[in-house]
Amino acid sequence: MKMSFVCPGCSCLCDDIEIVDGKILHACRRGEEIFGKYKENRAKPMVKGKEVDVDSAIEEATEALKDSENIAIYGMDTTTVEAQQHGIELAEKLNAYIDDNSSFCLGEFVEAILRKELPTTTLEDVRDRAYVMVYWGANPFHSLSRHMSRYSYYPRGAKRPRGYEEDRFLVVVDVRRSETSKLAKKNAMFIQVSDDDELVDSFFKVVDGKAAKYAKEAGIILNGMKKSDLNVIFGGLGLKYGLKDLGKFVEMVKKLNEVAPVYFIPAGFHGNMRGFNETLFEKVGYVNKYSFRDGKSGGEFAFTELLKNEKIDTALIVGTDPVYSLPFEVSSKLGKIKTIVVDPRMSFTARIADVVIPSAVSGVEAGGTMVRSDGVRVKLEPLEEREVNDVYILNKIKEGL
Amino acid sequence: MMRFSKFLKVEADIVVARYALVMDETKSKTEPVIFLHPEFAKRSGVKESDVVEVEANGRVVKLKVKLSESAPESGGIIPNGIYASYLTNFDGFKKFKASIEVSEGEPTSVDGIIGQLKT
Amino acid sequence: MALNPMDIYKLLPKTNCKKCGEATCMSFAFKLLNRERRLEECIPLYEDKKYERQRKKLEEMLKPLEEATETGLIVDESLCTGCGNCVVVCPVHVEKDPKGAAVGKGITIDDPILRVEDGAVKVINMQACRRYGKNRVLCVVCRENCPTDAIRFLEG
Ligand code: SF4
Ligand code: SF4
Ligand code: SF4
Ligand code: SF4
Numbered sequence A: 001m002k003m004s005f006v007c008p009g010c011s012c013l014c015d016d017i018e019i020v021d022g023k024i025l026h027a028c029r030r031g032e033e034i035f036g037k038y039k040e041n042r043a044k045p046m047v048k049g050k051e052v053d054v055d056s057a058i059e060e061a062t063e064a065l066k067d068s069e070n071i072a073i074y075g076m077d078t079t080t081v082e083a084q085q086h087g088i089e090l091a092e093k094l095n096a097y098i099d100d101n102s103s104f105c106l107g108e109f110v111e112a113i114l115r116k117e118l119p120t121t122t123l124e125d126v127r128d129r130a131y132v133m134v135y136w137g138a139n140p141f142h143s144l145s146r147h148m149s150r151y152s153y154y155p156r157g158a159k160r161p162r163g164y165e166e167d168r169f170l171v172v173v174d175v176r177r178s179e180t181s182k183l184a185k186k187n188a189m190f191i192q193v194s195d196d197d198e199l200v201d202s203f204f205k206v207v208d209g210k211a212a213k214y215a216k217e218a219g220i221i222l223n224g225m226k227k228s229d230l231n232v233i234f235g236g237l238g239l240k241y242g243l244k245d246l247g248k249f250v251e252m253v254k255k256l257n258e259v260a261p262v263y264f265i266p267a268g269f270h271g272n273m274r275g276f277n278e279t280l281f282e283k284v285g286y287v288n289k290y291s292f293r294d295g296k297s298g299g300e301f302a303f304t305e306l307l308k309n310e311k312i313d314t315a316l317i318v319g320t321d322p323v324y325s326l327p328f329e330v331s332s333k334l335g336k337i338k339t340i341v342v343d344p345r346m347s348f349t350a351r352i353a354d355v356v357i358p359s360a361v362s363g364v365e366a367g368g369t370m371v372r373s374d375g376v377r378v379k380l381e382p383l384e385e386r387e388v389n390d391v392y393i394l395n396k397i398k399e400g401l
Numbered sequence B: 001m002m003r004f005s006k007f008l009k010v011e012a013d014i015v016v017a018r019y020a021l022v023m024d025e026t027k028s029k030t031e032p033v034i035f036l037h038p039e040f041a042k043r044s045g046v047k048e049s050d051v052v053e054v055e056a057n058g059r060v061v062k063l064k065v066k067l068s069e070s071a072p073e074s075g076g077i078i079p080n081g082i083y084a085s086y087l088t089n090f091d092g093f094k095k096f097k098a099s100i101e102v103s104e105g106e107p108t109s110v111d112g113i114i115g116q117l118k119t
Numbered sequence C: 001m002a003l004n005p006m007d008i009y010k011l012l013p014k015t016n017c018k019k020c021g022e023a024t025c026m027s028f029a030f031k032l033l034n035r036e037r038r039l040e041e042c043i044p045l046y047e048d049k050k051y052e053r054q055r056k057k058l059e060e061m062l063k064p065l066e067e068a069t070e071t072g073l074i075v076d077e078s079l080c081t082g083c084g085n086c087v088v089v090c091p092v093h094v095e096k097d098p099k100g101a102a103v104g105k106g107i108t109i110d111d112p113i114l115r116v117e118d119g120a121v122k123v124i125n126m127q128a129c130r131r132y133g134k135n136r137v138l139c140v141v142c143r144e145n146c147p148t149d150a151i152r153f154l155e156g
Helices: A029-036 A054-067 A081-093 A107-114 A123-129 A196-207 A215-226 A237-242 A246-259 A273-284 A303-308 A328-336 A390-400 B002-006 B038-044 B082-087 B110-117 C005-011 C025-033 C043-047 C049-071 C085-089 C091-096
Strands: A017-020 A023-025 A071-075 A097-099 A132-136 A169-174 A188-192 A231-235 A262-266 A314-318 A338-343 A355-358 A368-371 A377-380 B010-017 B033-036 B051-056 B059-067 B075-079 B095-103 C073-075 C114-117 C120-123 C151-153
Touching: A017 A029, A023 A029, A023 C114, A054 A314, A054 A338, A054 A355, A054 A390, A071 A081, A071 A303, A081 A097, A081 A273, A081 A314, A081 A368, A081 A390, A097 A303, A107 A246, A107 A262, A107 A273, A132 A215, A169 A215, A188 A215, A196 A215, A196 A237, A196 A246, A215 A246, A246 A262, A273 A368, A303 A328, A328 B082, A328 B110, A338 A390, B010 B038, B010 B051, B010 B082, B033 B038, B038 B059, B059 B082, B075 B082, B075 B095, B082 B110, C005 C025, C005 C049, C043 C049, C073 C120, C085 C091, C085 C114
Parallel strands: A071 A097, A071 A314, A132 A169, A132 A231, A169 A188, A231 A262, A314 A338, A338 A355, B010 B075, B033 B059
Antiparallel strands: A017 A023, A368 A377, B010 B095, B033 B075, B051 B059, B051 B095, C073 C151, C114 C120
8 A cells, every 4th residue: 555645835735645765756846845855954942042942942932922911823824723723722812913824815715715705616626527717816837836737727527537638728817927827728818917807897797798808808718617517716816916806806706606607716825824714713703813802803913014013022923934925024023022933944034033942844744634725624644743743832832821 | 347337227027926946945045036037138138147136115135037938028026035025015015116237246145134134 | 950761761771681671771761760770770781891981970860869769758857846737638647547647646657657756757658658669649748738848859
């Protein structure tokens, strides 16, 4: 029996990774980095730049949290649902703010899905049944490398036995000629937009038979959609930042559904970002930027806003790297507050943190559950167990309070 | 040196995007690179593997030039990561305007940026 | 450089001696191009000193073809993200691996043409490629679905 692993590298959570004779099979380049290099650049337990033992680092973090008035817990998009639950409980206990990358990524799309405003489906159904598939503001070739070969355009599905050759219609919408747009050849269309809202508007008008800027394109797409019992829009960051108003997009999907079945799946990135959204949603009814003190979610509680407006004195950052990924005007504020980093790696943020607690790489050294971009839950079995993982650390801090 | 005298600061549209070929999952480094559209580079007198100064929002980084057809025709792509983050503001997080000019010397080091964060 | 059988024929002994097992030098030339015959099988070309200059020319001429026989398909790993498009679209894989590559999963057969290993595609078994051997066809499916030209073919 060959053993296969789940790759935690992105929200595709590919479950077919094999390791044979030291070779990592089927994982894309990002997945290979995770399985092949997980021993590199590991974090060391540190307090104020000095190396200590893990327990002292956890203790130091606990004390710092006890002493703080305004705390934000941030990240957890690459850890397991089980660890996320601990993180959320910890935030509750501390009366803290909690947020993750999804607040400037695809969180609002996931929220619309969980509130049942956007109809959704699974990637298996896409593979087996989808005809029209629209990648809107997403370039999966780089962000979700195996998305198209694993789940959407290329595989043969139960009701789509000829795959991309005849049984699919690919639409790519982007502001630039992305790699993915180059794959839109036969049975396909590339729409180079300068303003995404104009295309949204065109779909509205075409359903009503009116003239519009992209009437021709929208008309062809709509006719294709009518032929199938399942069509899908994959929305990426380009869509999120291209839209002035998410509400209008949601209305557009509803409008399309008057004439053809169209579903939405976020083409988001981090391995378990959707898991964070769902776990928080189950607990408090919101997907991100939540304040336990105020009992609600709001733009002002986004980690970036809290930092910018100097609303917090301590940040507990788990498995994400804001110095790497957030604008300088935001990340530069991290130097002014107390930062505690829980991460398997000596990340950029760890290099400026007051306390660093080294953890396990989820999916490689710690098992658990993650949620794929379409909401399907996937169980991860580790290659090897590492005792000090996110669950252990967050739980220990919680108990120490 | 002829090239420098001819060279002007040019305005460029920058897209920030994931770029699987230069990523680093171990979080130890990022490649200081900007992918310019070949046409844009030609118009602007920039060649592959030149070092350019990219300025946006009052901050400057030096990056090495690579050419890519998938870059926007009026500028380039900076891969997600510390260099892009350093230049952006929150309201132009994934797409912003920058000025580009050919420069000399080495690309900006990660430590140089991190150094500015520590207070 | 595109090779054609006429250019090859001109440099052969043109005696139709049949030692290679072909009826004519012309048909030997065709088979050389199709990679069904190797130049060494033309015995006079190697035994008779007077053909030496022609032989050397032919060897030079056929070199790209020889390399192509082994690795007709070239992968530039620095451009490959391991997206798997090429593995999943290959018609040979679709036929031989209906439960694996055909439905998008990592290929399950032991001797696939292509397989993603350590984050980039590797050529495992060129012989199974439709561009190889006797009934070869000019398949370009894998190359066409690679958005970065990480896959190329020696002869177009
Ligand atoms: S596509 Fe995502 S989940 Fe699949 S192997 Fe690549 S990084 Fe891992
Ligand atoms: S052995 Fe050489 S010379 Fe003789 S028929 Fe074949 S190709 Fe011609
Ligand atoms: S050329 Fe055709 S048969 Fe050969 S590997 Fe590519 S897709 Fe498969
Ligand atoms: S060669 Fe091209 S299509 Fe094949 S895995 Fe690499 S990038 Fe993808």
